[in-house]
Amino acid sequence: MEVCASSSSRRIYLLILFIFNFSPTITAIRKDVSFQTLHPCKTTVQGRYLLSDENGYVCNAVSVNSRSRCCPPKGEKFSCHECNLLSQCCNSYEYCVSCCLNPALTSKEQVLKMKVAKPATARTYTSVFDYCAGRCRHSSESVVHENAYISDFHHCFSLPSNSSWKNSTLIEARLNGINVVVGRQGESCNSVCKSRGQLCVPNKLAVLNNCDIIQKYMSCKGSCLSSVGSDQPAEVVYDAPMHLNPGSCLYTETVSMLSCDGLHQHTRRLCPCA
Template identity: 65%
Template sequence: MGTVINLTIFMAPTRGCKLDLQCCDSYEYCVSCCLNPSRTKETDVLKLKVARPVTSGTYRNVFDFCMGRCRHSSASVVHENAYASDFHHCFLLQQNSSGSADSGSGPRLDGINISIGRRGESCSSVCRAKGQSCVPSRLSVLNKCEILQKYMRCKSGCFSNLGPDQPAQVVDEAPSNLNPGACLYMQMDERLTCDGSHQHTRRLCPCA
């Protein structure tokens, strides 16, 4: 039997949600906020694939997108067994897999303190040192070459890679085979995590 959504809460869509983060503390509130045309554009949603493989279909409508997007993802979990925040139902549009930024990046970073970590430091640690928390749903917004190049030098270029410490920049002192000075983003947004770190990189972190 499918999930039943009480759409009467659409009359008060901001309840239980942090609209600056596009995340809510319940699945119903998330779907309700997501369905608001001012927050989710049908033209954007209908272009998105339901899953990563190129053979995947696209969403049929905004309701299908909101129903799927508001479910938990690995980005809302820390240590694989606990939620990073009570607001772990998020309807943020996922980026494409090219590492390029879209025109909506600015508004999605409102209220976010973008911080650069020290070598080998996780985003959880970076934000904690500032008296804040890492916002996992915003890692995908920073996970783009244009954003990395805005905050880091990326003197050796920007490349797709696979690692729990991304988005990040390889430190200049790293071994030559690790491409010192390069910025790294990950194509699989669902694997981004606040807790990842690497001894030879500095992370770009969303704190709030």
């Protein structure tokens, strides 16, 4: 009996040694199973039924993802539905923002250098979405006489008209509904428009304050020169004193000086009437 017990103990001992010496080493790494941090989408909040997200999608409020706050990635991205791509104006705020977000239409490099407001201390835009969401709201350029829209396409995202990269075709598209009239010598735009039974539209003077536009309506034989005065944009009459550069067209870099009341005895004004 002792021999059997000893033999059995020896077998158990050898089995234990085998297990510890020859079994493969098993290791495990505990992975962190915490939830991934979500960065909610920026969206417009102006519309009653629709909204546009920072990815360029438009959807109704019901279909927004409850966690990401993004629109479902379906349908057309950067949709320009009901937009005039020439004037870069739309009749819907949400589609204006979506269209504006298209990199082919809005330069991120240009936008991020722009100031949100006119004062020199104003901050610049932090993203293209912030620019589009702000720019597409009703601006002074989309109204006439401060109480009516020039057209149904009054949500516009184009850069301001004094941006040097803009071409004359795009600028002129922003004059839809405006009669551009060349006044008589020494006449203000208020007088010019009144004689046609219309009113001068002050916020369109800045759009006309561009050499390409001025040269389309005036001869500008003496070139287009930067000047200072409330009578601009204008053309110097040919019989003006030589030091005034007869025949030259004038624009101003100080847009705040532009006025419908401005006049000069030796210039003919270019006026926006409606």
